[in-house]
Amino acid sequence: MFNRALNASGLMRVFNIYFFWQHPFVTSENGTVINGDIPAFLSNDLVVGAGLFQSGFFPIMMFGLPAAALAIIKCAHPDQRKKVMALLLGAASVSFLTGITEPLEFSFIYAAPILFFVHIVLSGIIAAITVGLGIRIGFGFSAGFIDYVLSFYQSMKIAKITWESGIAQVLANPAWILPIGILSGGAYYFSFNYLIKKFNYQTLGREQTVSEIENLDNSLPLSSYQLLARKILDILGKDNIISVGNCVTRVRIVVKNVDAGKIEQLNKVRFEVRGIANNKLNPKMVSDKDLQLIVSNDAQFIVDELEKLLQASKELLATNF
Numbered sequence: 001m002f003n004r005a006l007n008a009s010g011l012m013r014v015f016n017i018y019f020f021w022q023h024p025f026v027t028s029e030n031g032t033v034i035n036g037d038i039p040a041f042l043s044n045d046l047v048v049g050a051g052l053f054q055s056g057f058f059p060i061m062m063f064g065l066p067a068a069a070l071a072i073i074k075c076a077h078p079d080q081r082k083k084v085m086a087l088l089l090g091a092a093s094v095s096f097l098t099g100i101t102e103p104l105e106f107s108f109i110y111a112a113p114i115l116f117f118v119h120i121v122l123s124g125i126i127a128a129i130t131v132g133l134g135i136r137i138g139f140g141f142s143a144g145f146i147d148y149v150l151s152f153y154q155s156m157k158i159a160k161i162t163w164e165s166g167i168a169q170v171l172a173n174p175a176w177i178l179p180i181g182i183l184s185g186g187a188y189y190f191s192f193n194y195l196i197k198k199f200n201y202q203t204l205g206r207e208q209t210v211s212e213i214e215n216l217d218n219s220l221p222l223s224s225y226q227l228l229a230r231k232i233l234d235i236l237g238k239d240n241i242i243s244v245g246n247c248v249t250r251v252r253i254v255v256k257n258v259d260a261g262k263i264e265q266l267n268k269v270r271f272e273v274r275g276i277a278n279n280k281l282n283p284k285m286v287s288d289k290d291l292q293l294i295v296s297n298d299a300q301f302i303v304d305e306l307e308k309l310l311q312a313s314k315e316l317l318a319t320n321f
Helices: 002-008 012-022 037-042 057-075 081-098 113-132 145-162 166-171 174-199 224-236 260-268 299-320
Strands: 024-026 033-035 241-246 250-255 270-273 276-280 282-285 290-294
Touching (some): 012 037, 057 081, 057 145, 081 145, 224 260, 241 299, 250 299, 260 282
Antiparallel strands (some): 024 033, 270 276
């Protein structure tokens, strides 16, 4: 639990030093002391109990966090789900295969800290079950599927010298990681899914809509980008816009004419971006025709929605004509 809690700051590396690299283990053959759980597990001499501080990570990294990613995808708004899926499925695959979890964890640590707390608690429970069964398996890099496969045979050998009774050896079989992992995945998925919906956490794809921007079509949920694009067009007028574009942080709009009243209206528009509420558009006239709206790194997404609305307007005009 301390390892996962410190992950947000990177200090788990300091915490891990003793357990992974300094804790003494004794070899079964000649009584040589090997310092650290990782060197002990990877040693050519079998070490009783080696893998003690590593086994609990496998169900979490291979199944738990990928299942949390699926819950976040499931809870995303329908129009945002494909984008969230494109981002999180890759991160979930990396976690499953290699045990690199930061891309997944940082997708919800700050957006919904309670989910991070649940992750910490579940990690402790799952690790307690895994280690309590007597499973001793380790890794050279991290607790992903690749290390699981590479370490499986060594784990079986360590189980035979660590546990004398047949029942204990059966329970210590590293194959139990898979059913434990499936149960872990279920615990993560259902707890994350419930909490996200219950408290309306702003995880990926669940940006809040802006009450100040009127939803013109109540039959479908609109993202904050769509709402903001509609508000901009409502103020400037579709026929008044010649072209739209963007740089990293600015929406660039070439207009036929813009008066001070429209600038003032744009300056009052608030919008949601990256989970931060009440951001204001910051309009700047570069010239008589060039208007720039200073937003954030989301400028591209806003322009995408503006272009869709402008294109739809042109198609409607052509149809009516």
